[in-house]
Amino acid sequence: MKTYHTPVKEIERKWFLVDAENKVLGRLASEIAIRLRGKHKPNFSTHMDVGDFIVVVNAEKVKLTGKKLDDKIYYRHSGWIGGLKERSAKEMLEKKPTELLKSAVKGMLTKNSLGRKQLKKLKIYTGGEHPHAAQQPEMLEV
Numbered sequence: 001m002k003t004y005h006t007p008v009k010e011i012e013r014k015w016f017l018v019d020a021e022n023k024v025l026g027r028l029a030s031e032i033a034i035r036l037r038g039k040h041k042p043n044f045s046t047h048m049d050v051g052d053f054i055v056v057v058n059a060e061k062v063k064l065t066g067k068k069l070d071d072k073i074y075y076r077h078s079g080w081i082g083g084l085k086e087r088s089a090k091e092m093l094e095k096k097p098t099e100l101l102k103s104a105v106k107g108m109l110t111k112n113s114l115g116r117k118q119l120k121k122l123k124i125y126t127g128g129e130h131p132h133a134a135q136q137p138e139m140l141e142v
Helices: 025-037 089-095 097-106 113-119
Strands: 015-019 053-057 073-077 084-088 122-124
Touching (some): 015 025, 025 053, 025 113, 073 089, 089 097, 097 113, 097 122
16 A cells, blocks of 8 residues: 655645634644644645645734743844843733744744745734635634
8 A cells, every 4th residue: 555645736725714812822822833734634744735824813812821921031142242132921922922923833843944834824913804804714713
């Protein structure tokens, strides 16, 4: 018996809409990562991008449990000496709520070109509006 590999032309991608209001960040991010990779599909393959598109609205209303809002720190480095910048999760939620969710999902994807390609299928917006109405996204309960 041969292993079936789905041809690129036969990959069917759907659009899903996720409302992040009152959802826990990590649990939401893991479900989104599973959908982006396509692990919920029977034709999943580790070396192919068979996942779906995800549109997330109300990203600023996501929740963090425990004391993570104050204790969790996000780091970035400019590449220069003394260029380490740090920001708490509370500051990230106030200034860039889309980056908070995007970094959580990015950490759950593969660290290669395939993971970067899959991350491009994630669209995150603050507020309840999004410009992807033409794709007719289905509501996804997480």
